[in-house]
Amino acid sequence: MATTKKRVLVIDDEPAVVTYLRTLLSDNGYDTLSADNGRTGFLTAQKEKPDLVCLDITMPEESGIRFYRNLRDDPALAKTPVVVVTAVTGIGGDPEPFRHFLSTRRQVPPPEGFISKPIDRGEFLRVVATALAGPVRA
Amino acid sequence: MSSTVATEDVRNWIHSELWNQVPVAIGVIDDGYRVVEANPGFARFFGEWRARPCYAVFKDRTERCDRCGAAATFADGKARVREERGVRDDGSAITYLVQLVPLTLQDGTIPYVIEMCTDITATKVLEQEKLEAERLAAVGQTVAGLAHGIKNVIMGLEGGVYVVRSGMQRGDSDRILQGWEMVEENIDRISSFVKEFLDFARGRAPQVRLCSPDAVAQKVFDLFRDAARLGGVELTLTLGGTTTAMLDEDGVHTALANLVSNAVDACQVSERRGGHVKLSTRDERGALILEVEDDGVGMDAEIRRQVFTNFFSTKGLQKGTGLGLLTTRKIAQEHGGRVSFESTEGAGSVFRLVFPRDRLPKQSETGEALQEASHGAA
Numbered sequence: 001m002a003t004t005k006k007r008v009l010v011i012d013d014e015p016a017v018v019t020y021l022r023t024l025l026s027d028n029g030y031d032t033l034s035a036d037n038g039r040t041g042f043l044t045a046q047k048e049k050p051d052l053v054c055l056d057i058t059m060p061e062e063s064g065i066r067f068y069r070n071l072r073d074d075p076a077l078a079k080t081p082v083v084v085v086t087a088v089t090g091i092g093g094d095p096e097p098f099r100h101f102l103s104t105r106r107q108v109p110p111p112e113g114f115i116s117k118p119i120d121r122g123e124f125l126r127v128v129a130t131a132l133a134g135p136v137r138a
Numbered sequence: 139m140s141s142t143v144a145t146e147d148v149r150n151w152i153h154s155e156l157w158n159q160v161p162v163a164i165g166v167i168d169d170g171y172r173v174v175e176a177n178p179g180f181a182r183f184f185g186e187w188r189a190r191p192c193y194a195v196f197k198d199r200t201e202r203c204d205r206c207g208a209a210a211t212f213a214d215g216k217a218r219v220r221e222e223r224g225v226r227d228d229g230s231a232i233t234y235l236v237q238l239v240p241l242t243l244q245d246g247t248i249p250y251v252i253e254m255c256t257d258i259t260a261t262k263v264l265e266q267e268k269l270e271a272e273r274l275a276a277v278g279q280t281v282a283g284l285a286h287g288i289k290n291v292i293m294g295l296e297g298g299v300y301v302v303r304s305g306m307q308r309g310d311s312d313r314i315l316q317g318w319e320m321v322e323e324n325i326d327r328i329s330s331f332v333k334e335f336l337d338f339a340r341g342r343a344p345q346v347r348l349c350s351p352d353a354v355a356q357k358v359f360d361l362f363r364d365a366a367r368l369g370g371v372e373l374t375l376t377l378g379g380t381t382t383a384m385l386d387e388d389g390v391h392t393a394l395a396n397l398v399s400n401a402v403d404a405c406q407v408s409e410r411r412g413g414h415v416k417l418s419t420r421d422e423r424g425a426l427i428l429e430v431e432d433d434g435v436g437m438d439a440e441i442r443r444q445v446f447t448n449f450f451s452t453k454g455l456q457k458g459t460g461l462g463l464l465t466t467r468k469i470a471q472e473h474g475g476r477v478s479f480e481s482t483e484g485a486g487s488v489f490r491l492v493f494p495r496d497r498l499p500k501q502s503e504t505g506e507a508l509q510e511a512s513h514g515a516a
Contacts, residue, residue: 118292
């Protein structure tokens with residue numbers, strides 16, 4: 001059992017989404033950090049070593065896809081669980097095609113969680129908790 | 139000897155078979171505008187022609203047409219081709235290609251003009267269907283993009299409501315205010331979304347008329363020059379002396395203004411100071427081209443892929459809904475044209491409106507735009 005609060009890095013270019021997720025997470029016992037694009041997000045991740053990253057996909061400067069690959073390529077960060085929070089989904093909001101897309105590119109493993117915007121708060125918190133508690137990836 | 143016989147046979151065949159069976163209406167018109175000879179295809183196409191003037195046969199007119207192609211060919215001895223529309227006896231529309239060829243004697247006089255008419259209705263219908271399919275595809279992509287945009291707004295609204303309630307539960311007035319601002323901001327976003335989407339989706343028939351592409355470019359230049367300069371961007375204009383074209387002037391103005399606006403934005407977010415945007419027009423390989431080149435931020439491969447998709451915007455909340463380029467592309471497609479671009483990250487972008495002139499809306503004999511299949515030329 002962790003004795004300190006888990007720290008979650010929220011990366012999204014929309015201030016409303018950042019405020020929403022940070023408030024929701026802090027109300028549920030997490031410490032939070034944020035960044036508004038993939039590039040500053042990656043610098044923050046390198047510096048702060050968060051326990052989990054909530055990641056948007058379509059962002060200016062540097063997208064979530066590139067952030068995700070960079071994270072998985074960085075030995076110090078590769079095992080950080082990632083929950084993708086995005087409005088980009090397949091037909092009818094099916095996340096599967098997108099999850100597949102993320103994992104087939106350059107043979108990176110799929111993200112630990114995938115949540116469609118707008119989020120279901122209960123589901124979001126469950127996915128975050130599961131990703132944090134889950135076994136260290138093989 | 140045998141070759142002479144063969145030639146004779148061929149001549150006979152040409153006269154008896156080709157003349158009679160070619161699926162083209164061929165008529166010979168004298169300088170008094172009477173049809174003096176015609177093949178059976180001509181009679182099938184236009185009905186009784188003997189002893190009738192061509193304008194009566196072709197157009198049911200009682201006097202010569204205003205812009206008579208035969209008269210022009212009699213005058214200058216040049217062959218000409220053009221598209222005409224008419225109505226069959228059963229009332230259905232027909233599009234046909236008219237080729238006018240002078241029969242020039244050695245002394246240079248032109249006693250006859252041969253008029254050949256080919257029915258291209260089926261081809262035109264296919265062309266219309268293809269344009270329509272392209273337009274529907276663009277609308278489909280836009281609707282998918284709209285769903286994406288709406289999801290983000292809902293997320294923002296739900297977030298605002300959550301933050302307000304969380305603030306109320308904790309008696310934290312700063313948090314309440316923060317949440318309330320999120321709600322207000324996203325309500326503003328819905329308003330601008332709806333407005334832009336209606337602009338995009340509006341089923342307005344393009345108001346096509348003969349206009350000067352250079353004049354449109356000049357207007358867009360005049361509109362942006364001062365604002366660009368205030369923003370530290372130098373906008374220049376190079377007019378290529380393009381000839382007039384059948385265009386929806388307002389639409390093309392909107393499309394070009396979108397490209398210039400994007401280019402100025404691209405310069406302003408660039409780390410380099412003092413950007414340049416070059417607006418130019420030209421004709422190239424049968425196409426009218428309106429080009430906007432900037433030395434702004436440019437786009438990497440990932441952004442290049444998303445340029446025309448999904449309400450995609452890199453401009454952040456305040457500036458972009460991601461509809462500008464979709465609207466621009468829709469307008470180009472309505473003219474049978476397209477938007478092409480090249481971009482290099484850190485170096486700049488070039489966007490072009492490319493209008494192949496043979497796909498632009500056509501002009502009829504009377505100068506009216508020929509847009510819809512239901513129009514007849516009679």
